[in-house]
Amino acid sequence: MFNWLKKDFSINSPVQGSLIKLRDVNDSTFSEGLIGKGIGIYPSNGKVFSPISGEITMVFPTKHAIGLKRKDGLEILIHIGIDTVNLEGEGFTVHVNSGQSIEKGEKLLDFDIEFLKSNNIDPTVIIVVTNWNDYELSVYDEIGSLSLEDVIMDAK
Known part of the structure; x- marks a missing residue:
């Protein structure tokens, strides 16, 4: 409804690192697309x-995930690490x-990659559009290095 009101826009990478196709992320909830469409990023630092x-829209009490929403309604989930919920917030500093x-x-949070690794936790950052079916979404998932300026998805 009112698709003519929607404008094209891009979604940048929230972290620097190496792109991982969502289907290759080591968490079936994400890799099977149950939460949304997007990508994984193996981070080169702990700045998101x-x-x-x-x-x-939400900061999980365990600080490992943040929800965002654009004014036009597009919703994004940024999830840091696999099974990081078990750390109960240790190793994370949220700034929002x-x-x-x-x-x-703007900076959302910092996390300690070495702390995650020392606890045998995969630090992969996952970013998905949770209401993807409301948009024409193009996901750029060519394997390679990402900077914060790199566009990972376009939507309209």
Whole structure:
């Protein structure tokens, strides 16, 4: 409904690192597309930035995941690591709160990659559009290195 109101926009990488196709992420909930469409990124550092401008819709109590929403309704989930929920927030520092407005490129959180690895946790960052079926979404999942300026998805 009202598709003519939607504008084209891009979603940038929230972290620097190496792209992993979503189907190859070591978590079946994500790799099978049960939560949404997107990609995985094996991070080169523990700094996570907002890939869009919008609002923080949720910060998980365990600090390992953040929900974002654009003004047009597109919803994104950024999930740090596989099974990081078991750390109960240890190794994470969140810089935002639910309900807060955010600009593309603002820092969302820091995480300690070495701490995750020392606890045998895969630090892969997963970014998915959870309401992907409401948009024409193009996912760029060519394997390679990503910077924060790289576009990983386009939507309209």
